[in-house]
Amino acid sequence: MNVLVTGGSGFIGRWVVKKLLDGRYEVCVLDDLSNGRVENLEELKEDQNLKFVLGDIRDKEVLQSVFKDIDICIHAAAAINVQESIDNPQKYYDVNIDGTFNILEEARRKDVKVVLIGTCMVYDLTSSKAINEEHPVNPKSPYAGSKLAAENLALSYFHAYGLPVVITRPFNTYGPYQKSDMEGGVVSIFIRSLLQGEPLKIFGDGTQTRDLLYVEDCAEFIVNASFNKKAVGEVINAGSGKDIAIKDLAFLICKEAERIKYVEHHHPQSEIPKLLCNYTKAKELLGWEPKTSLEEGIGKTKEWIRQTKQ
Numbered sequence: 001m002n003v004l005v006t007g008g009s010g011f012i013g014r015w016v017v018k019k020l021l022d023g024r025y026e027v028c029v030l031d032d033l034s035n036g037r038v039e040n041l042e043e044l045k046e047d048q049n050l051k052f053v054l055g056d057i058r059d060k061e062v063l064q065s066v067f068k069d070i071d072i073c074i075h076a077a078a079a080i081n082v083q084e085s086i087d088n089p090q091k092y093y094d095v096n097i098d099g100t101f102n103i104l105e106e107a108r109r110k111d112v113k114v115v116l117i118g119t120c121m122v123y124d125l126t127s128s129k130a131i132n133e134e135h136p137v138n139p140k141s142p143y144a145g146s147k148l149a150a151e152n153l154a155l156s157y158f159h160a161y162g163l164p165v166v167i168t169r170p171f172n173t174y175g176p177y178q179k180s181d182m183e184g185g186v187v188s189i190f191i192r193s194l195l196q197g198e199p200l201k202i203f204g205d206g207t208q209t210r211d212l213l214y215v216e217d218c219a220e221f222i223v224n225a226s227f228n229k230k231a232v233g234e235v236i237n238a239g240s241g242k243d244i245a246i247k248d249l250a251f252l253i254c255k256e257a258e259r260i261k262y263v264e265h266h267h268p269q270s271e272i273p274k275l276l277c278n279y280t281k282a283k284e285l286l287g288w289e290p291k292t293s294l295e296e297g298i299g300k301t302k303e304w305i306r307q308t309k310q
């Protein structure tokens with residue numbers, strides 16, 4: 001089977017590509033490297049089954065050429081920065097909505113299954129309960145709004161044209177290859193601060209919680225959902241099923257309370273107090289469950305950041 005992975009040089013995409021190559025699939029990566037890195041695929045580049053195309057999902061000609069002989073498109077390419085989406089919503093409309101439209105149109109022409117990587121950010125995040133797929137949506141940023149629009153567009157292609165479509169909604173994902181600058185994830189940022197001897201900065205009082213999914217578990221979920229017939233036409237969450245307060249996460253990573261600093265929140269009004277995933281559907285439909293404990297995932301991430309001097 002031939003699989004096209006858009007955004008395959010990015011953090012999650014890279015692990016999806018690795019999992020596919022491990023399963024002996026032929027993989028074509030399409031990435032414009034706007035946020036991905038060629039180094040992310042360095043370890044995999046000798047694999048004969050991997051092809052890389054530098055290109056933009058907004059470019060219809062590029063899409064026409066990469067969709068040749070493709071069975072499945074795993075669509076991970078997206079602009080992903082919430083604050084940037086508030087400052088520059090046009091980019092988020094163009095890449096996340098228009099770009100997805102282009103993918104769907106090409107998939108419709110060539111009858112290719114589309115697996116969309118959505119996000120938990122589309123949900124109403126004021127809930128104090130674990131979030132399942134029945135939970136109401138309430139996008140609070142152009143990032144979340146554009147991702148939800150892309151999902152809806154994809155589902156409309158399933159209903160209107162019978163195009164096989166799967167919507168995956170991973171919760172906060174962390175692990176090796178995630179950026180550790182301020183655009184990266186909280187786990188990588190804390191680990192980098194620890195290794196560089198800097199304070200671990202917590203915005204607000206640190207009681208806000210996150211459900212942290214280790215990236216190899218996330219990739220396994222996406223690949224499983226891509227090949228499982230039961231997932232077609234479905235929206236499926238993936239998370240660890242446990243949430244942790246940011247102050248407890250900082251202590252788990254650092255263990256020295258005096259190095260943890262509380263700083264004023266830039267946007268306290270948009271802080272999400274609790275994020276917890278209910279992944280029962282993924283378990284029942286796909287037999288998927290996360291395997292990596294937070295301690296183990298932090299250990300692997302720390303080792304990678306140390307080795308690669310991120």
Ligand SMILES: NC(=O)c1ccc[n+]([C@@H]2O[C@H](COP(=O)([O-])OP(=O)(O)OC[C@H]3O[C@@H](n4cnc5c(N)ncnc54)[C@H](O)[C@@H]3O)[C@@H](O)[C@H]2O)c1
Binds near residue numbers: 080
């Ligand atoms: N990181 C998370 O915690 C998380 C959680 C849930 C969902 N997601 C979703 O997972 C997907 C991957 O996210 P990520 O964290 O790996 O981000 P990432 O930025 O590392 O990966 C996205 C990739 O898409 C590429 N890209 C961006 N615009 C493009 C364009 N116009 N044409 C071609 N390629 C383009 C980037 O260069 C990058 O390699 C995104 O769809 C994101 O919304 C991420």
